[in-house]
Amino acid sequence: MSEPFLTAEKLSVTLSRRGVLRDVSLALEKQRLVALVGPNGAGKTTLLRALAGLLPSRGTVQVGGEALSSLSLRERAKRFGYLPQGHMVHWPLPAWDIVALGRYPHGATDPGRLSALDASAVMRAMQATGVLEFSGRPATELSGGERSRVALARVLAVEAPVILADEPTASLDPGYQIEVMRNLRTAADNGALAIVVTHDLGLAARFADIVLVMQDGRLAAQGHPADALSETTLADVFRITAYRAGHENQMIIVPWTGLGPEFGPEPRPPCG
């Protein structure tokens, strides 16, 4: 059992007098892919931001044995690769320039003049997500799926020990959803700690080593996918039942029916 690389103790965030994150404590090791799941508004994004130090919080975060609060903005940036939800690019910059911004924390501020070291990191990241062929194309001319992969490459190019990705699979077709999870899986296998927010319990169960379940700003459950996504947790937190199975030694979870009056009566199953 190795030392935890990222720990949080009693992490709390209050936004407009509402406790969005309440006393979250966790300890996560490197080489893990962690899925962060929970209903809308449970505080998943807030937890990611608080871990990266992007918003003021109470409690303590330690990364690699150092207190987050003792690190400068740039030192934090070297430790956390952060992919926000929606990951907009506001100007039609070429894909290469966008990915190269991942080297910004390392002092490479001009994508046109990268050192050999920085350029090879950019190249690796673009190869991993299969976007090297688009290097020269402006982001606005790429499809939604291609843009998402460029954004992921930008985060991978940081080569940070911790990757925080907020719904990186949203708006991607199933093939690319699997690709994105594979990329993060690879990053984790290569030594990183990757925390991924997702609404797709199936992807979480299949790819993650650990699942964190959030509800109302607290951690409702955490552990191996099979334990964290137990029938009780799904009923309590998501108010659903799920179909479970196994395939190629991996766990399958498919949300099946909603529990409670807000979901209405069970529809007639489709014919055929």
Add this chain to the structure above:
Amino acid sequence: MVTAKAAAERRTGVIVALVLLVALLTLASLGVGPVRMSPVTVVKALFGGDSEVHRVIVQEIRLPRAILGLAIGAILGLSGAALQGLLRNPLASPSLFGAPQSAAFGAVLVIALGLADVRSYALPVAAIVMAFLSVFVLLVVAGRNAGLLILILAGLAISSLAGAATALAMNLSSNPFVALEIAFWLLGSLEDRSFRHVMLALPFIVAGGAILFSQRNALRALSLGEESAQSLGVDVGALRLIVIVGVALGVGGAVAVTGSIGFIGLIAPHLMRPLVGYDPAKLLVPSALSGAALLLAADVAVRIIPSTSDIKVGVLTSLIGVPFFLYLIVRERRALGGGVA
């Protein structure tokens, strides 16, 4: 990267061409006026040769005007490009946000209250303070991730307020000469400026320009949005404040000696994007050069266009700038209609 190299070469070419254009327009600015001179005569006069009359006209009358045209055009172009980068919005510009109008009010207030004469440093300082306040208030009112509509509405409100306050100062001033003096700030002009004016404005313009240019890499990172930029190590709050200070220094210093000259900051970056690309960092220098070229050209034009009385250069830039703004609105219509950009 073949494409990156080609883009860099292209940008260098554009910059060289712009420098040549600015040099030519400076010569034209020195040669045009009641006494027309050929470029050769201008160069001779500039270095003290030729006749004494030519020397005085070029060195003492036209040179300050040309220097101001160049510096103010450049800082307006640079401010526009920096603001567009900061707000990630192609419709941002000092004049649409009421910064020159507010700076003009600051200068007018100093004169109307009789606090200082037209050649005192109190003038640029007051103009800078008001320019800073206007952009600061605009960003506070509009909020952090404001869309186009919100920014433009807030800018409209602030420039209307500055205009009304200036009109009030004119209303209340008992001395007709003061009212006349004030009217001058509403119509920006480069006429009859001396080296005293250059000394008044240039330090602030240079400081503002240096501050804006120093933030180029942070502006590039900001292309990814505030959250991503912050996560890459950019202190977005500090960046915002620094850019406002830079714009206020530059625009305030400029307005204090020439009155409000609008729309250069809106037009210059747009002319450059098709040539040098969209990277906010790489856009700064070309925008400054094209801003200088635009203002110098406009200032030459007002001297060539035949008219009974002098056309003010601020009037000309607005006459060209407003239709251009309308064209941009048509182009950005979809984003505007959606209310978010």
